[in-house]
Amino acid sequence: MANKSMLLFSVSLVLVLLLVETTAPQGQAHAIDCGVSCAYRCSKSGRPKMCLRACNTCCQRCGCVPPGTSGNEDVCPCYANMTTKNGRHKCP
Numbered sequence: 001m002a003n004k005s006m007l008l009f010s011v012s013l014v015l016v017l018l019l020v021e022t023t024a025p026q027g028q029a030h031a032i033d034c035g036v037s038c039a040y041r042c043s044k045s046g047r048p049k050m051c052l053r054a055c056n057t058c059c060q061r062c063g064c065v066p067p068g069t070s071g072n073e074d075v076c077p078c079y080a081n082m083t084t085k086n087g088r089h090k091c092p
Contacts, residue, residue, distance in 0.1 A: 034059035042092060044069045051092045058082055058091035 034056050042051035059065045062078035070092075073080030082090040 032059065032063060032065065034065065037065035041065055041069060045092065054090060055092050 038052050038055035038059055041055050042048050045051035055065065058079050061082065062076060064076040064079055066072040066075045066079060073091075079091045084090045
């Protein structure tokens, strides 16, 4: 009987943790170091200061930065869809 209740408790705990993880707002589930992520993202940029400024703004708003130095934006849709006031792509 004790094994059944322990198993039920374990399964319930896993389900609660999965529910919390899948319903957390984007960018809030895991902390990200924007400085490190953006430094790598902009490491091959021709205009690194401008790239870092834009990347850090996007990272702080979205809570994520796509992996690599370019592309991979499907990993972070908020980052990929952010635009400037002129309608141009904001995030590097």
